[in-house]
Amino acid sequence: MCYLPRRKLSIFRGFRCLSEPEPKCPPEPGPLTVEHVATAKLPTAIGEFLISGYRSTNSNEEFVVLHKGEMRPDIPTLVRIHSQCLTGDVFGSVKCDCGPQLEQAMRMIEAEGRGAIVYQQQEGRGIGIINKIRAYALQDEGADTVEANEALGFAVDARSYRQCAEILFDLGLCKVRVMSNNPDKLKALEEAGLNVVERIPIEIDTQEPAAHYLRTKKEKLGHLLKNLT
Secondary structure (H helix, E strand, O other), rough: OOOOOOOOOOEEEEEEEEOOOOOOOOOOOOOEEEEEEEEEEEEEEOOEEEEEEEEOOOOOOOOEEEEEEEOOOOOOEEEEEEEEEHHHHOOOOOOOHHHHHHHHHHHHHHHHOEEEEEOOOHHHOOOOHHHHHHHHHHOOOOOHHHHHHHHHHOOOOOOHHHHHHHHHHHHHOEEEEOOOHHHHHHHHHOOOOOEEEEEEOOOOOOOOHHHHHHHHHHHHHHOOOOOOO
16 A cells, blocks of 8 residues: 655645555644534535534634534545635625635535535734734735735734644544645644645636735745636
């Protein structure tokens, strides 16, 4: 049997072929820093899902997980880590592709019958909604998304995905097929101990101003966007 290396993956191609056994998953026994609070049914226009709430045990952060089907450690399962985007997910802003990405991920999970979306409260790549609006104001003056964050004194991307990985472990997952264009996100999930078997691109047909935003993410943040010109 051929195993793929976890660290040298494939996150850019999608598959792995390694010479060493798959690592233990979860990697180390120990207390999680998230706790499950409740789960309920959630019928949507796309299909019926379960919605679960989690709380961090070391901060005031809360997480929501939309999931469907049996979660098993031995089955490579569709997952997405989706950072909260009030402007795109709720108001339908065309400055980004966040809302359509979320909908596409839900449709892919519904079609497959199994998968999970971890929705984390890290608005504006971790700077919060008010500072995101301040960044938008700078973008109105000509700055791009990276320049705006830096001008406000923030990191270009302040997000952490460790607790998102813990939630996936708690759901019962170890092998994941990640719907993402962000290589840093895949690297973080692998470093947390998840077995990332495949990266599934989630590219959306966009027009300006979202296309400009995505070009910046491709050129300055290394996002994997093959269809963007």
